[in-house]
Amino acid sequence: MTLSVRTPADIRNAWIAGSETALLDAREEGPYSLAHPLFAVSVPLSRVELLALDLLPRVSVPITVYDDGEGVAEPAARRLQSLGYTDVALLAGGLSGWVAAGFEVYRDVNVPSKAFGEWVEHHRHTPSLSATEVKALIDAKADVVILDARRFEEYATMAIPGGISVPGAELVKRVHDIAPDPNTLVIVNCAGRTRSIIGAQSLVNAGIPNGVAALRNGTIGWTLARQELEHGATRRFPEVSPDGDAKGRRAARAVADRAGVRRITPAILDGYRGDERRTLHLLDVRTPEEYAAGHLPGFRHAPGGQLVQATDEVVAVRGARIVLADDPAGGGGVRADMTASWLAQLGWDVAVLEGDVAGLGLESGADRRRLPPVPDAPVETVTPHDLLALLDNGEAAVIDLTRSPRYRAGHIPGAWFAVRARLGAVLARLPAGVRPVLTCGDGTLTRYAVADFAEKGWPAPLLLTGGTKAWVDAGLPLSTDLERLGPEPDDIYKRPYEGTDNSDAAMQGYIDWELELVAQLKRDGAHRFRVI
Structure with a gap:
C-alpha cells in the first residue's frame, strides 16, 4: 500500500482547527526527548505493536509518522498499515522539514502537560513556597500538611519528610478529611513543577477554605536546597468520609462546569461507541486497587492525576474524544470531574459518564494492554x-x-x-x-x-x-554484568526528576527548561490551551 505524505503545515493546521490527527515519532525515546513537535507522540518502531491499539483505537484515524533521517519512519508506517490502519502517511521532510517550516520543537517528554502546567501558573499565579520556606514551617511545627501528588511508587522512592501520598486526582476528594481545620496550610508537591502546580491549583479552583501552596520545584528544589528526603515512606490518604466526599463532589462539579465539561448518560455513550468518524478513549480515573476490584467494561485504567501529567502516554490522537468514569455505582465523581476540568483546558473533547451505569456491568482485574494478533509465522x-x-x-x-x-x-x-x-x-x-x-x-x-x-x-x-x-x-539466576549492553542505549530518556542519582546540573537544567515553556508556547500558537 502506497504511503502518502503530509506537510508540517497540514499537521499544525489540524491542531489549530481541533481536527483529529496523530503525529508519531518512530525513533527511540532518547532522540525523541531531544527534539519533537508539541503534540508528537513517541511510538518507536521497536514497540509499535505494543502501543498502537491503545493509543490509536480507530483504524481510520489520520496518522503521520516521522523520524530525523534514521530510516525508521517508513518501516513504522508499514507496520501500522499491517495492523489495519488505513490512513497512514509520512511527514514531508521528517523532523528537519518541521524545523525548516519554522515551527517549534520541544525537548523532554510529556511536554504538552508540562507546558500546560507552566501556562496555568503564568495565568493564575498559583501560590508557591520555596524548599527553604517549607522546611522552616516543618521545623517550627507549623500547622501544615504536605500532600504528594505523584504516583505512590514515586512517593515511596523519595518524599518530603512527613508528606502524605495523595495522587493528583485524589486531592479534592480527600483534602476535607486530611485538613478539616481551615487554618491548616496545604502544601502540594511533586518531583518537579507540573503536578505541584496542577494539584495546588486544583484545590484553589475547588475553593477549599485553607491556604494552599505548591512546593516550588518539588523534590528537585528540595534536593538543590540541600534538604534531606525521606525514602520508603508509606503514608497514604485516609478513607473519605461521607461529609468529605459530599464537599468534594460539590466543589469538583462546579469546577468541571466552569471548564465546560459535558456529562453523558450510558445511552449517549452507546452513540459515541458507534461513531466511526471519531476516536474514542474510555478511561477510569480511580486508584489501581479500585479499578481492579471492579470497572466498567471497555474502560482502561488511567489515574486522573497521572492522566493530566502524561496524556500523551494514553491518547495519541489530538482532537480525540475522551470519556471519563469514576464511581461505578453512578459513573461520575470528584476525580472524573477534576480530571475532566483539566483535560478540557488542555484542549481535549472530554465528557464525564454519569447516571445509571448499572446496566453496563462490571469487570474485575488489572488493566491489560490491547495487543494485535501475533504474526502467523512458524515459531x-x-x-x-x-x-x-x-x-x-x-x-x-x-x-x-x-x-x-x-x-x-x-x-x-x-x-x-x-x-x-x-x-x-x-x-x-x-x-x-x-x-x-x-x-x-x-x-x-x-x-x-x-x-x-x-x-x-x-x-x-x-x-x-x-x-x-x-x-x-524457574529458579535460575540473573546477572547485572553490562559487558554486552553495547553503546549507551537510547531507548529510554532518563528523567532528571526520577530516582535519587541525578546531578545538580541535570536537575537545575530541567527546572530552567520548564520555566522557558511559556515563552515557547507563545511563539508556537498551535496549542489551544485555555485556563479557567
Whole structure:
C-alpha cells in the first residue's frame, strides 16, 4: 500500500482547527526527548505493536509518522498499515522539514502537560513556597500538611519528610478529611513543577477554605536546597468520609462546569461507541486497587492525576474524544470531574459518564494492554532449563529485547541487549554457529520480533517461553554484568526528576527548561490551551 505524505503545515493546521490527527515519532525515546513537535507522540518502531491499539483505537484515524533521517519512519508506517490502519502517511521532510517550516520543537517528554502546567501558573499565579520556606514551617511545627501528588511508587522512592501520598486526582476528594481545620496550610508537591502546580491549583479552583501552596520545584528544589528526603515512606490518604466526599463532589462539579465539561448518560455513550468518524478513549480515573476490584467494561485504567501529567502516554490522537468514569455505582465523581476540568483546558473533547451505569456491568482485574494478533509465522520455543543446557554447550546466544533499565537491573547471564529496531547490529556480533534466542520481560515483544527475522532473511531464532520472567520463576539466576549492553542505549530518556542519582546540573537544567515553556508556547500558537 502506497504511503502518502503530509506537510508540517497540514499537521499544525489540524491542531489549530481541533481536527483529529496523530503525529508519531518512530525513533527511540532518547532522540525523541531531544527534539519533537508539541503534540508528537513517541511510538518507536521497536514497540509499535505494543502501543498502537491503545493509543490509536480507530483504524481510520489520520496518522503521520516521522523520524530525523534514521530510516525508521517508513518501516513504522508499514507496520501500522499491517495492523489495519488505513490512513497512514509520512511527514514531508521528517523532523528537519518541521524545523525548516519554522515551527517549534520541544525537548523532554510529556511536554504538552508540562507546558500546560507552566501556562496555568503564568495565568493564575498559583501560590508557591520555596524548599527553604517549607522546611522552616516543618521545623517550627507549623500547622501544615504536605500532600504528594505523584504516583505512590514515586512517593515511596523519595518524599518530603512527613508528606502524605495523595495522587493528583485524589486531592479534592480527600483534602476535607486530611485538613478539616481551615487554618491548616496545604502544601502540594511533586518531583518537579507540573503536578505541584496542577494539584495546588486544583484545590484553589475547588475553593477549599485553607491556604494552599505548591512546593516550588518539588523534590528537585528540595534536593538543590540541600534538604534531606525521606525514602520508603508509606503514608497514604485516609478513607473519605461521607461529609468529605459530599464537599468534594460539590466543589469538583462546579469546577468541571466552569471548564465546560459535558456529562453523558450510558445511552449517549452507546452513540459515541458507534461513531466511526471519531476516536474514542474510555478511561477510569480511580486508584489501581479500585479499578481492579471492579470497572466498567471497555474502560482502561488511567489515574486522573497521572492522566493530566502524561496524556500523551494514553491518547495519541489530538482532537480525540475522551470519556471519563469514576464511581461505578453512578459513573461520575470528584476525580472524573477534576480530571475532566483539566483535560478540557488542555484542549481535549472530554465528557464525564454519569447516571445509571448499572446496566453496563462490571469487570474485575488489572488493566491489560490491547495487543494485535501475533504474526502467523512458524515459531520454535525453548524452556528455561533447555535454554540453560544450550548455553552451557555454547549452542545458543540470548538477545534481550527488554527496555534498557530492566536489562541493567537483571538479565539472563551472558545475554546481549538489543533495541529491536537495530537487532541486525547485535546479530552480526554473535559468535558463528550459535542459535539466537530472543527474550524480553514476559516474552510478549519477542512474539512480534520473530517476524523481523523472516522479513530480513535472518536465520530463524528460538523464543524463550515466558521470557525472562519464566527464567526467574524457574529458579535460575540473573546477572547485572553490562559487558554486552553495547553503546549507551537510547531507548529510554532518563528523567532528571526520577530516582535519587541525578546531578545538580541535570536537575537545575530541567527546572530552567520548564520555566522557558511559556515563552515557547507563545511563539508556537498551535496549542489551544485555555485556563479557567
